Amino acid sequence: MSPNPLDFFANVIERETGIIYSGTNLYQLQMRLEDICRKEGVKSIDELALRFQGPGPELQLKQKLLDLATNNETLFFRDPIYFTTIGSFLQELCDRERIPEIRIWSAASSTGQEALSIAMTLDELSEKKALPPVSILATDICERALARAKAGLYTEFEVMRGLSEERRKKYFTKEGDSWRVRHSIHSRIQYGYNNLIRSAVYQRFHLIFCRNVLIYQKVDMKRSVIEALYRQLEPSGAILLGAGETMVGLKETVESEVRNTVTYYMKPREGAKRAS
Numbered sequence: 001m002s003p004n005p006l007d008f009f010a011n012v013i014e015r016e017t018g019i020i021y022s023g024t025n026l027y028q029l030q031m032r033l034e035d036i037c038r039k040e041g042v043k044s045i046d047e048l049a050l051r052f053q054g055p056g057p058e059l060q061l062k063q064k065l066l067d068l069a070t071n072n073e074t075l076f077f078r079d080p081i082y083f084t085t086i087g088s089f090l091q092e093l094c095d096r097e098r099i100p101e102i103r104i105w106s107a108a109s110s111t112g113q114e115a116l117s118i119a120m121t122l123d124e125l126s127e128k129k130a131l132p133p134v135s136i137l138a139t140d141i142c143e144r145a146l147a148r149a150k151a152g153l154y155t156e157f158e159v160m161r162g163l164s165e166e167r168r169k170k171y172f173t174k175e176g177d178s179w180r181v182r183h184s185i186h187s188r189i190q191y192g193y194n195n196l197i198r199s200a201v202y203q204r205f206h207l208i209f210c211r212n213v214l215i216y217q218k219v220d221m222k223r224s225v226i227e228a229l230y231r232q233l234e235p236s237g238a239i240l241l242g243a244g245e246t247m248v249g250l251k252e253t254v255e256s257e258v259r260n261t262v263t264y265y266m267k268p269r270e271g272a273k274r275a276s
């Protein structure tokens with residue numbers, strides 16, 4: 001074990017999630033670990049580190065560490081232009097490929113706003129044009145965030161961030177001080193635990209959202225996550241990264257297409273000639 005318990009935990013977090021804590025971030029990690037100590041009745045971070053070194057720390061404690069390591073910042077229709085462009089992308093894909101079902105994955109979905117924004121977008125689209133059935137999978141490594149996504153209950157503050165009044169009325173109902181997403185839209189999403197650096201989801205997708213998660217990872221980890229996501233794309237499908245993220249320098253063979261400033265990283269159809 002590293003002599004410094006903070007370094008020890010930073011190493012565990014990096015190994016388990018790919019998230020890097022170093023330099024000034026270590027202070028943030030210290031605060032979060034102190035919070036776990038208080039809640040667990042552990043006297044110090046050193047003592048917490050000793051508990052972790054035992055023969056397999058309790059799963060619960062390990063999950064608490066992963067939960068605290070993650071940044072779950074998200075909002076409805078984050079970077080709204082993404083949601084404007086997916087309609088035309090999927091429409092063209094359906095017209096060209098005649099697919100029986102559209103499968104979309106919100107990988108690292110946090111508390112669910114991203115997956116719900118996709119579901120609302122497609123619901124609105126289907127009012128204008130017939131679409132094949134859509135299935136949406138939302139996964140995250142953070143159990144706490146996932147539980148909130150599954151519950152579908154949002155605070156006033158959360159619904160004020162990114163949701164128009166029209167959408168709030170159409171897709172949510174007031175419950176006490178909170179807003180509950182209507183079953184008709186919530187039930188279109190399946191929720192599950194997934195660690196992007198460890199396990200694959202045994203499905204292939206036409207669209208994968210993996211936004212604002214790779215920024216916290218080392219270059220070699222970004223590469224392996226991108227490779228894994230790429231393997232899970234259907235031919236002609238696309239991966240969307242966050243507004244400040246890119247595959248440039250991380251994956252050589254990918255094709256890309258920019259739609260209204262949003263880059264779609266595409267998997268060419270088998271047999272299709274690569275554009276040079």
Ligand SMILES: C[S@@+](CC[C@H](N)C(=O)[O-])C[C@H]1O[C@@H](n2cnc3c(N)ncnc32)[C@H](O)[C@@H]1O
Pocket residue numbers: 016017018019070071072073074075078107108109110111114139140141142145194195196197210211212213242
């Ligand atoms: C900043 S949020 C982004 C949420 C959403 N994609 C968005 O753009 O609004 C990052 C999410 O990535 C998740 N995450 C971090 N590392 C992960 C990993 N190795 N596997 C799966 N999810 C991870 C975190 O738990 C967190 O919920």
